[in-house]
Amino acid sequence: LKPRGRSGSIVKVEQIGDRLEEVLDRSAYVNINADWVNAKGAWLIHVVLICVGKLIIDTIPGMTQQVSWTLVNLIYLALTYLMFHWVTGIPFENDLHGGAYDDLTLWEQIDDGAQYTPAKKWLLGVPIALFLASTHYTNYNPWLFAVNISALVFVLIPKLPQLHRRRVRFIHDYASGVATPVTP
Amino acid sequence: MSSTTESLNALLASLGQAFDKIPGSAVLVRYVKSSHQNDPGRTVLEVILIIFAIFTLLQSRTRGNDGRHFIKFEDKEIDELVDEWTPEPLAAPLNAFEASDLAAVPIIVGHNGPKPTLARQPTKMIANLASYNFTGLAGKEVIKERAIETLRKYGLGSCGPPGFYGTLDVHMTLERDIADFLGTEAAIIYSQGFSTISSVIPAFCKRGDIIVADRGVNFTIQKGIQISRSTVRWYDHNDLKSLEDVLDSVEKERKKRRGPLTRRFIITEGIFEKDGAMIDLPKLIELKYRKKYRLILDESISFGTVGRTGRGLTELYNVPATKVDILIGSMANGLCAAGGFCAGSQHVIDHQQINGPSFVYSASMPALLAVSASEGIDILRSSPSILTKLQQNIRVARTILDELDCISVPSHPASPIIHLHIRKPTPTLLHPSSAVSAGHSLKPSNPTSVLPREAVNWDWDTDAEERALQQVVEEALRRGVMITRAKRLRGQEMVEARPSIKLALTSELSTDEVKKAVKVVAQALKDVLRK
Numbered sequence: 215l216k217p218r219g220r221s222g223s224i225v226k227v228e229q230i231g232d233r234l235e236e237v238l239d240r241s242a243y244v245n246i247n248a249d250w251v252n253a254k255g256a257w258l259i260h261v262v263l264i265c266v267g268k269l270i271i272d273t274i275p276g277m278t279q280q281v282s283w284t285l286v287n288l289i290y291l292a293l294t295y296l297m298f299h300w301v302t303g304i305p306f307e308n309d310l311h312g313g314a315y316d317d318l319t320l321w322e323q324i325d326d327g328a329q330y331t332p333a334k335k336w337l338l339g340v341p342i343a344l345f346l347a348s349t350h351y352t353n354y355n356p357w358l359f360a361v362n363i364s365a366l367v368f369v370l371i372p373k374l375p376q377l378h379r380r381r382v383r384f385i386h387d388y389a390s391g392v393a394t395p396v397t398p
Numbered sequence: 399m400s401s402t403t404e405s406l407n408a409l410l411a412s413l414g415q416a417f418d419k420i421p422g423s424a425v426l427v428r429y430v431k432s433s434h435q436n437d438p439g440r441t442v443l444e445v446i447l448i449i450f451a452i453f454t455l456l457q458s459r460t461r462g463n464d465g466r467h468f469i470k471f472e473d474k475e476i477d478e479l480v481d482e483w484t485p486e487p488l489a490a491p492l493n494a495f496e497a498s499d500l501a502a503v504p505i506i507v508g509h510n511g512p513k514p515t516l517a518r519q520p521t522k523m524i525a526n527l528a529s530y531n532f533t534g535l536a537g538k539e540v541i542k543e544r545a546i547e548t549l550r551k552y553g554l555g556s557c558g559p560p561g562f563y564g565t566l567d568v569h570m571t572l573e574r575d576i577a578d579f580l581g582t583e584a585a586i587i588y589s590q591g592f593s594t595i596s597s598v599i600p601a602f603c604k605r606g607d608i609i610v611a612d613r614g615v616n617f618t619i620q621k622g623i624q625i626s627r628s629t630v631r632w633y634d635h636n637d638l639k640s641l642e643d644v645l646d647s648v649e650k651e652r653k654k655r656r657g658p659l660t661r662r663f664i665i666t667e668g669i670f671e672k673d674g675a676m677i678d679l680p681k682l683i684e685l686k687y688r689k690k691y692r693l694i695l696d697e698s699i700s701f702g703t704v705g706r707t708g709r710g711l712t713e714l715y716n717v718p719a720t721k722v723d724i725l726i727g728s729m730a731n732g733l734c735a736a737g738g739f740c741a742g743s744q745h746v747i748d749h750q751q752i753n754g755p756s757f758v759y760s761a762s763m764p765a766l767l768a769v770s771a772s773e774g775i776d777i778l779r780s781s782p783s784i785l786t787k788l789q790q791n792i793r794v795a796r797t798i799l800d801e802l803d804c805i806s807v808p809s810h811p812a813s814p815i816i817h818l819h820i821r822k823p824t825p826t827l828l829h830p831s832s833a834v835s836a837g838h839s840l841k842p843s844n845p846t847s848v849l850p851r852e853a854v855n856w857d858w859d860t861d862a863e864e865r866a867l868q869q870v871v872e873e874a875l876r877r878g879v880m881i882t883r884a885k886r887l888r889g890q891e892m893v894e895a896r897p898s899i900k901l902a903l904t905s906e907l908s909t910d911e912v913k914k915a916v917k918v919v920a921q922a923l924k925d926v927l928r929k
Contacts, residue, residue, distance in 0.1 A: 232463075235627055312627060313605035326462030335455050342451045346444060350432065363443060375460070 230317050230379040239314035247304040247315075248323035251333040260340050264290060283348040284358050291341060291369045298337070299372040321372065322379055329375040338373050341366055495861070502872060504880060511537045512906035514880065521878070525915035527901045528882040532703040532814045533784045534906035535734040535774045544773050545766040552765035560587075561751065564762035572768045575775050576727075576739050580709055580719045584747040587739045588756050589763035591730040594738030595696050596622035597756035598726055601749065602694075603628040603663055608652075610644055610691070611665040612636065613850055613893060614672045619665060619696060620892050628663075631845035636675045638682060644845045645689045662691045668700035668711040672884075672895050673817045674809025676700070679715045683722070692723040702732020703814040708778040708785050714812075733778075735771035737763045788814060788905040791912045795903055798916045804927040816901040817884065820863050820927060848892045860888070863897040866926060870899060873922040879915045 250256055268286050271277060298321045304311065315323060325331040345366050348354075354362065371377065417423050434441050461468055471479070492500065505517040512526050512534070535541060548568065558564030569587060576585040588594040599622030603609055607628040611619065614635035623630055631648055634640035641664070648662070664686055669676050679695075686693045697710045705713030710727065712719040719725060724742045729735045740750060750757055778784065792814060799807055799816065806821040843851040867883045874881050884900040901919070903912065 235624075237463075239627070316605070328462040329460040330454070330457040331459050338454055339451055342447055346447065349440065349444060350429070359440060366447075 224385055226383045227380050228383060230322075230381065236314045239312050243307070243310045245304065245307075245311065245315070245323060247306055248320060248325070251324055251337070256333075257336050260336075264340075264344060279352045280354055280358055283352050284354075284362060287344060287348055287362050288365055290344060291365050294337070294341070295369050295372075299369075318379070319372075327378065329378065334373070338370065341369055495865070499868070502868065504875060509537070512904055516875075516880070519875075519878075523880055524878040524918065525907055525911055526880045527903065527915060527919070528880050529904075530731050530902050531734060531904045531906065532732065532788060532902065533708060533734075533774075533778060534904055535770075535777065537906070538773075538777065540777070541734075541770050541773045545770050548766040548769040554764055554766070556762045556764055558761060559759060560757055560762040566762075566765050566768070568765045568768040568772070569762060572772050573739070575772050577741060579775050579779065580712065580725065580741050582719045582725065582741040583743045585739050585741040586747045586750050586754070586757065587729075587737055587763065587768070588754070589737045589760055590756065591698065591728040591736070591738040592618055593756040593760065594728065594740065595619055595694075595698075595726050596625065597754045598724060598740050598750065599623060599665065599694065600626040600755060601753040602692075602724070602746075603661070607661040607663065608648055609663045609665055610641065610648065610845075612641075612667070612670075613848060614670050614675070615665065615667060615696070616671045616698075617887060617891050619667070623665070630848075632843075632848050633845065634843055634850055635673075636670070636677060638678060638685065640842065641682075642685060642689075643842055645685070645691065647845055649689070663694055664691045665694045666696070668695055668697040669704070669810065669813050669815070671699055671815070673898070674699075674807075674813040674815050676704075676711070676810035676813055679711050679717055683717060694724045694726070695722045696726045698726070698728040698731055698738070699813070699815060701727030702729075702774075702778065703785075703788065704812060706785060707782045708732070729767075729771045729774075733771045733774035735763075735774060736767040737771075784905045788903065790909055791903045791905060791907065792816075794909055794912050795901065795916045798913065798920055802920055802923060805923055814903050816903070817898040818901070818923070819896050819898050820858075820866060822858070853893075858896060860894070860897055867897055867899050870919075870922050870926045873926055874919050877918045877922065879918045879922075881919060 264286060267289065268282065271282050271285050299319050302319050303313075303316045304323075321334075321337075324333055345362060348362065349359070506514045507517050508515055510526070510529055510531075512531065513523050514526050516523060529536070531537075552566065552568070556564045556566060556569075560569065573585045573587055576587075577583065588597060596618045599609075599619065603623075603626040605627040607626075609623055609626070609628045609630045611623060611630055611632055612635055613632045631644050633644040645664075652659070664682070666677055666682070668679070683693065695711070700714075701710040702708045704710060707713065709719075710725075711717075712722065712725075719741065720743070722742075724740060724746055726738060726740050728738045730737060740747070740754075752758065789812065792812065795816060796807070796811055799805070799818065804821055805818045807816060807818060809816045841851060864883065871881055871883055881899055881901060884895070884898045886895050886897075888894070899919075901916075907915070
């Protein structure tokens, strides 16, 4: 007679922990997948891509300024969220680290997990500056304003240091939710 | 009241004038006016955002990994720590037991063999039951002559890893010989027996793969599993029912997690080096095919010692060696040469030529040892009488040892290494705990823990038993039989092994000599342990 398993909560925040072997495998080589945010031109490229994107979107016939700025905002937020906070693991030089980064997003890999580094400050400032510029240059109707600001807040949440190495899970069944089962 | 408001107004007016004097203030005022757009609600939200951004920009940088391992020392504390530091000696002084252990190691004069001469006792020994010389290949003249020929032709060392000018034609001949002997597609040689399986496991098992291993596997396999970073689940020692339960639980775990199908391996030994138990190979193979796992079988002890011509467990159970995915053996133990090998399909071997750490980074074995191993295989192939003699000797030894009631023998009757544990006085059968300690646990053990459920009942005194067994060894040495305790790395293995005496039988001694020697051992055991 097996006891009934614990029912999962609707929303659960769980911490990604570290085993000694993972720390060792991470510190063996430099992680080029996370170091590029400190390289030359990595900051300016955000501005360049946003301007280019705005220009391209403006060429679509029948585009109003409100919709154009909203689109630029939303596409930038979506792509940066996907890149920094959704995908985990590393695409390049995977063999050097042997899967030690498989549970970490790019944001958590930057600067070995230090908070408030220059790169992170820049990456947090750019969406805010983009939003403020967009509200300055157009007059949003209330709906678009709401959409924009909620998207911005949604993307700012995982950048907070309180959410470092924490995952918010919705309606998960299993008791131990970490992706790879760990041995004690 | 009016005077305070008047003075407040005057203050604000003077502030406004001062502000207007700052260059660029008009731009700022214009920007804020056009941003505000007569909507105070939005402006409040934007101001909150700006304050948050400025707050974040002003924070100072923290340490990586939450600064968990960083302790901030004061200068005075640093000075104190530096002053009181003394370097540890290069060689730590031995404690009393270690020192006596070192002094008790026998020194052999001349060459080792079934009847060596010791430095301490000039009279010849009756028997050597300590060295691994199962099929007597260690002293064969044929092998010695061929080795000397090879030494004259190739020199001693091979001067390089196998992938970098270290492979000689004799190595390739040996690999072919091993593959032919066992009946697999191909084989690959490693230059040290210890590092063979601890290289093979990480070559195939990576982080995220599942390994189901026996709790009694030897130290090398434990190290290999640790290096591989795979997920390990343990099953009870030599218990196929427990293995099946663990395989089922792994599958259930994976289904619950809805994870992808990863590579899965079962790792076990043919004859366990820890206690001499032998596995049931046909059942294990049937289980692995049913549950779709790959089998890594470590035949370090059983290769060259069991089976009609010494091919190992596959010959003994009449199972084709191609059914075992990765078969590892030791030429140091079985063929009295050096090193180890891994046999399997061509893909398995090709993968190891690039990905086996010991193959890539260690030097290949000297040519003369490769030739000795090849000769050893020829001898085994052509004279199965050696194996029958070995099995006869084992049987004779076991009949004498099984009669003793001061020791228990966990080894399989056909195993060439015989472990002797000190038998504890059995508890009265009325005691309820005896049901558990009788060997069959009531609940299944936890697969994630390397210790079995009975580990809480393990209460042997390691030091006392080691000392008692060392006395037995010295007593037997005085009477002319060289035996040894099983030497373990205390504190380094995942599961501490019970202290034991490890007898290694050999076919070089005649049955009468074995009988005499084992009787001496039995007498020594009785004399020391009865006290």
